[in-house]
Amino acid sequence: MLFLLLPLLTALFPGGDSDVGFEEPVSFHLVQTSSFHNHSWVHVGSAWFGDLQTHRWNSSSNTIIYLYPWSRGNFSNKELIVSSFSPLIHHSSSPDIFDLQVTAGCELHSGKSWVGSVHVAIQGHDFLSFQNETWSPSPKGGRKAQNACRLLNLKEAYKHRVYMLLSDTCPRFTLGLLDAGKALLQRQVKPEAWLSSGPSPGPGRLLLVCHVSGFYPKPVWVMWMRGEQEQLGTQRGDILPNADGTWYLRATLDVSAGEAAGLACRVKHSSLGGQDLILHWAPHSALGWILLVVIVALALLAGLGFWFRKWIEPREILPLS
Incomplete structure (x- = not known):
């Protein structure tokens, strides 16, 4: 056989x-x-x-x-x-x-x-x-x-x-x-990392996502942390290949919305020379959204004022009949 x-x-x-x-x-x-x-x-x-x-x-x-x-x-x-x-x-x-x-x-x-x-x-x-x-x-x-x-x-x-x-x-x-x-x-390629939020796991909860991409060789360590405390709920996906021969991994953490502050994603890889990548979770606050709305409103008012002046000024210099 x-x-x-x-x-x-x-x-x-x-x-x-x-x-x-x-x-x-x-x-x-x-x-x-x-x-x-x-x-x-x-x-x-x-x-x-x-x-x-x-x-x-x-x-x-x-x-x-x-x-x-x-x-x-x-x-x-x-x-x-x-x-x-x-x-x-x-x-x-x-x-x-x-x-x-x-x-x-x-x-x-x-x-x-x-x-x-x-x-x-x-x-x-x-x-x-x-x-x-x-x-x-x-x-x-x-x-x-x-x-x-x-x-x-x-x-x-x-x-x-x-x-x-x-x-x-x-x-x-x-x-x-x-x-x-x-x-x-035997080449060493440093990873790039970024954070995002995934689909909500339920009312009042957040799915934090840590993306790590472009690293070589394949062995990598990724964990959600609170200070020096590892979050054991971290879920790591499969390490997937990129088209250029490097690798990609994502690690997620399901938390209540009130517990997300203070969390960070930590990445260890041989290419980093012992200098871990640490990305802190910084969700948009309510104050941030308010400031954004105020800035947009002021910009719209400034644009309307400029248009109004351009429209009214020629009529102010017309001779009286």
């Missing part, structure tokens, strides 16, 4: 070496979805360095698309012998609808050791996984997963090759990516 996984891994883990130093978490993963609908297969594949997509698979030509000039890592063309990004399974007796999801890759744990793994899901449910040179069935996979793992674990040479790709070649290729793309991957 999964014997075509090896060409997939080989395609993006071609070899090479690097001695790049780093402190941040590092990971590289391949993601492939294969769907059988209407008597035909559709395969979608991609590769990710952390949260950044670096490769895409062109299913029509069986070729890998490198999304950045440095996506090949720091290897020469001679070293980078890329095989086709092959689909994972072929079955002439597949059911009418069949979905297979596979994630394979490696990541650095606690800055000390690399861990490689493969996870396979069928119809959206965990089926089996590979780690430490062993295929293991998921508890939800049932007898089919157990039988598949039993057959796969009999193939010692295949298991060892997959293990070496995940535990040795994948980390070296990932370090090569980090080295080749460090100008982009």
